[in-house]
Amino acid sequence: MSLAVTAEQEDLRAAVGRFLDSRAPLSRTRELMERPVPHDPETWRALAVELGVQGIGVPEEHGGSGIDVQALAHVFEETGRVLLPGPLLATLGLAVPLLLASGDSAAQARYLPGIAAGETVATVGWLAPGAAWDTVGGAATAVPRPRSGWALDGRVALVLDGLAADLCLVVADTPAGPSVFAVDTTGPGVDRHRVRALDPTRGLAEFVLDGAPGSRVGEEGAGSALLAAARDQACVLLAAEMVGAAQACLDMAVAYARQREQFGRPIGSFQAIKHKCAEVLVEIEGARSCARYAAWACGASPEEVPTVAALAKAAAAEAFFRAAADGLQIHGGIGFTWEHDAHLFLKRAKACQVLFGDTRAFRLRLADRLGI
Amino acid sequence: MTTHQTAYRALPPTAAAVDPGPEAEDFRHEFRAWLSEHAPPELRGVGWPAPPGSPHTEALRDWGKVLCDAGYMCVSWPREYGGRGLSPVEVAIMNEEFDRAGVPRVTRGRAETTVGPAVIAHGTEEQKAYFLPRIISGEHVYCQGFSEPGAGSDLAGLRTSGVVEGDELVITGQKVWTSGYYESTMMFCLVRTDPDAPKHAGISYVLLPVAENGPGTGVEFRPIRQLTGRSGFAETFLDGARVPLFNVIGGLHQGWRVTVTTLGHERGNRATIAHVAYARDFWALVEEVRARGLAGDPAVREKLAWAWTQIETMRFSGLHLLAALAAGQDPTTRAENGSVTKIRWSEYARGFGELALDLLGPEALTAGGAGEDGLGYWQEQFLSSRSGTIWGGTAEVQRNIIAERVLGLPKESRGMGR
Numbered sequence: 139m140s141l142a143v144t145a146e147q148e149d150l151r152a153a154v155g156r157f158l159d160s161r162a163p164l165s166r167t168r169e170l171m172e173r174p175v176p177h178d179p180e181t182w183r184a185l186a187v188e189l190g191v192q193g194i195g196v197p198e199e200h201g202g203s204g205i206d207v208q209a210l211a212h213v214f215e216e217t218g219r220v221l222l223p224g225p226l227l228a229t230l231g232l233a234v235p236l237l238l239a240s241g242d243s244a245a246q247a248r249y250l251p252g253i254a255a256g257e258t259v260a261t262v263g264w265l266a267p268g269a270a271w272d273t274v275g276g277a278a279t280a281v282p283r284p285r286s287g288w289a290l291d292g293r294v295a296l297v298l299d300g301l302a303a304d305l306c307l308v309v310a311d312t313p314a315g316p317s318v319f320a321v322d323t324t325g326p327g328v329d330r331h332r333v334r335a336l337d338p339t340r341g342l343a344e345f346v347l348d349g350a351p352g353s354r355v356g357e358e359g360a361g362s363a364l365l366a367a368a369r370d371q372a373c374v375l376l377a378a379e380m381v382g383a384a385q386a387c388l389d390m391a392v393a394y395a396r397q398r399e400q401f402g403r404p405i406g407s408f409q410a411i412k413h414k415c416a417e418v419l420v421e422i423e424g425a426r427s428c429a430r431y432a433a434w435a436c437g438a439s440p441e442e443v444p445t446v447a448a449l450a451k452a453a454a455a456e457a458f459f460r461a462a463a464d465g466l467q468i469h470g471g472i473g474f475t476w477e478h479d480a481h482l483f484l485k486r487a488k489a490c491q492v493l494f495g496d497t498r499a500f501r502l503r504l505a506d507r508l509g510i
Numbered sequence: 511m512t513t514h515q516t517a518y519r520a521l522p523p524t525a526a527a528v529d530p531g532p533e534a535e536d537f538r539h540e541f542r543a544w545l546s547e548h549a550p551p552e553l554r555g556v557g558w559p560a561p562p563g564s565p566h567t568e569a570l571r572d573w574g575k576v577l578c579d580a581g582y583m584c585v586s587w588p589r590e591y592g593g594r595g596l597s598p599v600e601v602a603i604m605n606e607e608f609d610r611a612g613v614p615r616v617t618r619g620r621a622e623t624t625v626g627p628a629v630i631a632h633g634t635e636e637q638k639a640y641f642l643p644r645i646i647s648g649e650h651v652y653c654q655g656f657s658e659p660g661a662g663s664d665l666a667g668l669r670t671s672g673v674v675e676g677d678e679l680v681i682t683g684q685k686v687w688t689s690g691y692y693e694s695t696m697m698f699c700l701v702r703t704d705p706d707a708p709k710h711a712g713i714s715y716v717l718l719p720v721a722e723n724g725p726g727t728g729v730e731f732r733p734i735r736q737l738t739g740r741s742g743f744a745e746t747f748l749d750g751a752r753v754p755l756f757n758v759i760g761g762l763h764q765g766w767r768v769t770v771t772t773l774g775h776e777r778g779n780r781a782t783i784a785h786v787a788y789a790r791d792f793w794a795l796v797e798e799v800r801a802r803g804l805a806g807d808p809a810v811r812e813k814l815a816w817a818w819t820q821i822e823t824m825r826f827s828g829l830h831l832l833a834a835l836a837a838g839q840d841p842t843t844r845a846e847n848g849s850v851t852k853i854r855w856s857e858y859a860r861g862f863g864e865l866a867l868d869l870l871g872p873e874a875l876t877a878g879g880a881g882e883d884g885l886g887y888w889q890e891q892f893l894s895s896r897s898g899t900i901w902g903g904t905a906e907v908q909r910n911i912i913a914e915r916v917l918g919l920p921k922e923s924r925g926m927g928r
Contacts, residue, residue: 142836144837439527510799
């Protein structure tokens, strides 16, 4: 499979685009963001049943259609365009790659079919409140229970779509080091609450675990490695999402600049506006090249993933923020209102830039991975 | 400061990302075998084009002749005109193999990428038969005569006049920024042949012999010293220079059309190779940074990672372009066009030049390199990078092009044109 966009990918993209335009447009995002849980289970199921989206991230033997990150990235570019609220990133970006990396076939057989079918929402939690992004461990501890399984205690912050999730893969400390445990979010000993977020279109939760039952996923002590693999794929898909969102910002700004008149002519005829738009386009095209290459590498050039994932995340975050910020500026006064959508993109852009580590952190990570 | 090979890392080949197909892979093997037999060891690590006065000039000329004789010159031209009919993907493969063998790909420069395609697209069969073989053989080396003191970004405002006298054109006027004048035998230039026609309509595309120049010849170059201290280009004074009408390509007054349709030819070629030289410089700078004990400084590491991101972005976008071409798609429908590419590399090069001098520390202030005026490699890079956002359409013009042609923003009302 080369980097070229295939007809199947174009079809998938168009189908997802049509689905979102009719069932989950930006106006629907605005409705959902006012709710305690910004997630629409019906849309989630329909994405799985009608379009097979969740299955694209899941191997065939577990009910999916076989992993195709390239295709998935096209889906994320589309969902980014409408800032689709919901657990796509948490489930397909973090939880599924973690399960796959674990090599734990029992856990995979138990959870992946439900995910592929759109019946299970999964997420991953690893951060202690106030901890830096790179910290692994320190959020929770796990001790073996007398008969079977483990019991988890602790406080896990910034769990993506934590209130929507049925399953949370928690990284908790054991004597062998940080390890991953599957926790049923509706089970005993789990108290989760909503965290109000800068970006209201992506749900954040904090989990308080008090003897919560958990079953180990993968080897004991493998938590750091599994989390790293999951985060790389999350960065790749997040990059694709950001590219789609950035393109939506540019499209909005250009449409407005063509129509809004001042001094008797469209403001888009002024070089100050034109050059801003052109610069944003250059950034977006670069970010798209990086994001699509990274998605391709997930399947075809895995040894490059650690570097290109870091690179794509940083490049897309910069492009998205610029597109959102300049897009808002081009809209002038209306851009500063609640009524206009510009602020939704600005908030998502800043949140994405900070998520999993800011651009500086990702550049330093890239330097490490390049062996500079 | 000049061992730029040590830290360089070969890039992963395009094969997996592009899927060039079995024919192109056959070509790769054939060309690799040919190179391993013929690549001159003395040119390993030598760049092309060589700067004026380079000790490698002769060896490079000989290597060019070897490539020519083997049919590896002007390879993207059709076979019937002496080329090899290579697709952009095959040209990229060829570049990759030159890089792998560590020897430069000698080309015919702008004669190959601009003049030849113009002649092929717009010339008569007689013109093709005369001009094309001379480009391939290297007998005709071209400099460009487009810009004038009063016509830079607004190229169509040019005033150099061409008056028809019998079967000749008599050219009078002034051109500027004539790069490579010192090794040229021909100049491809735009002249105004119909002063009464609208701005873009009265221009002709002329191939003017300039091998004989100096007082009394009608052609005079006056070198311009550029900010690097070198004189890589000149002002060109044309005073009644005579050229047969045979040398007008595409017909009298049709020059604008000829220019517009052949600018940016072989874009795919350049887009897929530009990052290689930047990657070499990048790893050389990393070596400098290590030697100064700065590699552990997070501020330095962050900047280097920024630079690497830009270089990789160039590589990725080139690969996307090639993959689309190899899959039979038309990549020109994508927003990724020549203006985007040019803004990306030219602004990156400036930023990298600035970064390099920052990281050299006190050494950045002192001379002592091999360059003229004693400038070192990194100082040369820093200074010469300032031209990239100016020539061939300034960065500002490129942004206008993107805004108007890609994004569909309305044209600005221009000043009073001709």
